[in-house]
Amino acid sequence: MLEVAEHPLIELITNADLLDVLGYIGNFDVTIRKNPRFVDESKCTGCEACVHVCPVYAPNKFDVGLGYRKAIYRPFDQAVPNAVLIDPEKCIECHLCVRECEPKAITFDQKPEIRTLNVGTIIVASGFQTYNPIGEFGYGKFANVITQVELERLLAPNGPTTGEVIRPSDHTEPKKIVMIQCVGSRNLQNNLHCSGGVCCMVAIKNATLLKQHIEYADITICFMDIRAAGKGYEEYFLQSRKNGIKYLRGNIANIKEDPETKDLIIRVEDTLSQDIIDLQANLVVLSTAMEPASSTEEISKILRLEKSADGFLKEFHARLDPINTKIPGIYLAGAVQGPKSIAESVAAGKAAASSAAIPMIKKVHEIIKLEAIIDPERCSGCGLCINICPYQAISLEDNIAKIDTILCRGCGMCAAICPSHAATLRAYRDTMLENYIDALLSEF
Amino acid sequence: MNVLKLSPEELIKYCYQCGRCTGICPLGEISFYSPRILIHNALMGKPVDPQRLAQCSTCDLCSSKCPMDVMISEFVREERHKLRQSGMILEEAHFGIFSTLARLMAKKTWKANLNDYFPKEIQFSDTSEILIFTGCMSLFETYFEYKYTNIAKSAVKILNHLKIKPQILKEQVCCGHDLFWGGDYENFRLLGEQNIELIERNGVELVITICPECYRTFKLDYPRYVRNYNFKVISFSEFLDLELKEGTLIFPYEIPRTITYQDPCRLGRQLGVYDAPRNVLKAIPGIKLKEMERSREDAICCGVSAWMNCNLYSKAIRMDRLLEAQQIADTLITNCPHCLIHFNCLKNEYAETEKKYTLEILDFKEFIAKALLLG
Known part of the structure; x- marks a missing residue:
């Protein structure tokens, strides 16, 4: 990130929302709203003197609510740009920070700034979010049921406990830990899709780390299938078994809390031995599914991109072209296309950068002349084709449909719906097809 | 439940063999009964064990926990139908x-x-x-x-x-x-x-x-x-x-009692009627309605349905349930005459012994009639 921020040819706009995208490859008009951070980025040195005087506390989003931050804060240690920002919902405008700030960087008169950028290509990398398991397996009800992301923050040296793993209820070190896989995924109630083996590997990694933190930890992973598919993954799985992590094949039937010790009692069938077991645990960790980020819906509408059945953005071809989208010049990187591990996300990011670089360097975009054409004498301007076109390539001009030849991909939807047969495909006109059929039938 | 509207035979193909059903099954706890094995055997094309089929009380606790909405009780019913068609007579109580x-x-x-x-x-x-x-x-x-x-x-x-x-x-x-x-x-x-x-x-x-x-x-x-x-x-x-919401049903007399309510599997899990009987019971003055630990969606059944499987295992389920109720209340209200039959049977059996159950088991309708002094 730091390299990107300091690159002379890259302009980094943070804390901004996408409002509108018009145009086509080589000529996109992107409208964004840069939200005010109430701090001048060019003046702020990131000394955090303002943070120390701020009297308002709020849950720290980066630590998934486990720690706290102030109303004026730096999102996290490696944040780029290295500047603080003010949360307008929490700030009480006491202006203590303004007095403390030596470079006079804090300005409360910043307004949202609307900017329009003319760009050649767009890479979408808006990521994913984790499933919120509230109400499932006692999450939100029992104190010692946490998610993998929360455990990861507890394990992190820069986390709220500076790397010390403690249970939320009494801040003691957990000895018996149970991890539950496939929470919020692989079920018909909310999400049938598997998170691509990411949660499996995260659980194995966190269990291995826990074992290093807490020497005598008794860690059990309750799973349905371990999907360790990837380079070195199976070996890592094997290593974790060697380290003494127990794997129990079975899904949790019931979870109860001991009201005195706040320990959890988990009823599970060990399907391999067919025993019904009551597991005792000091801490339960839920491996929650990866699901599309809440912004994906809005982004898909603005960019006119389709979504797959699992709610992630749809690529041009799931096997052969997973980076391009149906719109030339828009590329997908990372988990916005589907659940991905870090390695896959890096690969997708580099692939998207390369794909975007090709037309930008060649300065040429080739289109196949497989496009729809409108007979202006037949067109009645009813507008049916405008609504059905998946690429928004048709507009009305003087009450006659006009096709943008760059956007049109020749799918033929307009030709099929046009009631007056005004729209046809250039290479597949009805007369041509009739001639094909006649020629084929004449052989018999 | 059953979003795909598939037949029970088709639905069992969705089974992950995750074992949630067996873990939650009140029979699985006390016997070697396993809905998971039942489905596994059916998927492998093995003949289904008639005794196992008869054991299921079709209470649907397993289906309510199933991640893939497999209708295990309906599958059991279909299998019983097949057995009956093949000329086998299932033993009944x-x-x-x-x-x-x-x-x-x-x-x-x-x-x-x-x-x-x-x-x-x-x-x-x-x-x-x-x-x-x-x-x-x-x-x-x-x-x-x-x-x-x-x-x-x-x-x-x-x-x-x-x-x-x-x-x-x-x-x-x-x-x-x-x-x-x-x-x-x-x-x-x-x-x-x-x-x-x-x-x-x-x-x-x-x-x-x-x-x-x-x-x-x-x-x-x-x-x-x-x-x-x-x-x-x-x-x-x-x-x-x-009627209570319209204001036509009013309970004028106070009944000082601690009661608990048994959710019948048919009314609760299968049709989702949890709150209606509770609302009516709570409207009686003096009533203290306490919830058992396993209530509403997690309620366990009286152990028998369709007169199929009255044996020591279903009796163990009943004993467990009555003890659970007895710990918190002096009256157990149930809405199903079958629950009443089965709980009363157990209570009468132990009435003369030291282990006798002190709680009163009443039907919902009778209890309401008594509360209105109708007999």
């Missing part, structure tokens, strides 16, 4: 007398006599649009020691108290629930046809059922397996809840 009587009713060779059970002070109307479907209470009374027709009488008395004169059909037959869940679809359809035809002929708009099994059968199984009908069906507790 009480020498199969209730199924035999239901089959006689289906063939119209025998009919339950309802005339003697309703005293003159209970008011009926032959032209009323509201019908009360009393189910098999009179049959239970002839076999078991408890006055089961009191439940039906209490229900009608409460309706009379609300100034409703319901219709009662003397020619009504068993709803066929127990035959259906025992896999006898043929006679179930005959019974269903008779009931629907009879109710439609008498110009009934609303059928109030006092037994959760009748309610489930009318609401879910008749439209799917017999035919559609043009009247509405509502359970007695839901009806009372509506």
Whole structure:
């Protein structure tokens, strides 16, 4: 990130929302709203003197609510740009920070700034979010049921406990830990899709780390299938078994809390031995599914991109072209296309950068002349084709449909719906097809 | 549940073998019964063990926990049907007398006599649009020691108290629930046809059922397996809840009691009626309604349904449940006459011993009638 921020040819706009995208490859008009951070980025040195005087506390989003931050804060240690920002919902405008700030960087008169950028290509990398398991397996009800992301923050040296793993209820070190896989995924109630083996590997990694933190930890992973598919993954799985992590094949039937010790009692069938077991645990960790980020819906509408059945953005071809989208010049990187591990996300990011670089360097975009054409004498301007076109390539001009030849991909939807047969495909006109059929039938 | 509307045989192909069903199954805890193995064997094409099939109480606790919405109880029912078609006779409790009587009713060779059970002070109307479907209470009374027709009488008395004169059909037959869940679809359809035809002929708009099994059968199984009908069906507790909300049902007398409510599997998990009976019970002054640890969606059943599987295991489930109730309350209210039969059976068995159960087991309708001083 730091390299990107300091690159002379890259302009980094943070804390901004996408409002509108018009145009086509080589000529996109992107409208964004840069939200005010109430701090001048060019003046702020990131000394955090303002943070120390701020009297308002709020849950720290980066630590998934486990720690706290102030109303004026730096999102996290490696944040780029290295500047603080003010949360307008929490700030009480006491202006203590303004007095403390030596470079006079804090300005409360910043307004949202609307900017329009003319760009050649767009890479979408808006990521994913984790499933919120509230109400499932006692999450939100029992104190010692946490998610993998929360455990990861507890394990992190820069986390709220500076790397010390403690249970939320009494801040003691957990000895018996149970991890539950496939929470919020692989079920018909909310999400049938598997998170691509990411949660499996995260659980194995966190269990291995826990074992290093807490020497005598008794860690059990309750799973349905371990999907360790990837380079070195199976070996890592094997290593974790060697380290003494127990794997129990079975899904949790019931979870109860001991009201005195706040320990959890988990009823599970060990399907391999067919025993019904009551597991005792000091801490339960839920491996929650990866699901599309809440912004994906809005982004898909603005960019006119389709979504797959699992709610992630749809690529041009799931096997052969997973980076391009149906719109030339828009590329997908990372988990916005589907659940991905870090390695896959890096690969997708580099692939998207390369794909975007090709037309930008060649300065040429080739289109196949497989496009729809409108007979202006037949067109009645009813507008049916405008609504059905998946690429928004048709507009009305003087009450006659006009096709943008760059956007049109020749799918033929307009030709099929046009009631007056005004729209046809250039290479597949009805007369041509009739001639094909006649020629084929004449052989018999 | 069952979003894909697939048949139970198709749905079992969705099974992950995750073991949630077996972990939650009240039978799995105490015996080697495993719904997961049952499905696994069926998927592997192995013949299904008839004894295992008979053991299932079809309480649907497993299906409610299943990540893939596999309808295990319906699968069990289909398998029982297949077994019956292949000529096998599944063993039933009480020498199969209730199924035999239901089959006689289906063939119209025998009919339950309802005339003697309703005293003159209970008011009926032959032209009323509201019908009360009393189910098999009179049959239970002839076999078991408890006055089961009191439940039906209490229900009608409460309706009379609300100034409703319901219709009662003397020619009504068993709803066929127990035959259906025992896999006898043929006679179930005959019974269903008779009931629907009879109710439609008498110009009934609303059928109030006092037994959760009748309610489930009318609401879910008749439209799917017999035919559609043009009247509405509502359970007695839901009806009372509506009356309570309208303000017509008022409890004037105080009853100082600590009670707990047993969710019947048919009414609770299968039809989602959890709050209606609780609302009515809470409206009685002086009542302290306490919830058992396993209640609502997690409630365990009385151990038996469709007279299929009364044995030591189902008895163990009942003992567990009664102890759970006894720890927090002095009265157990249930909405299902079958729960009442099974819990009372256990209570009577231990009445003379040191381990006797002190709590009183009452039916919902009887309890409400008592609260209104109707008898």
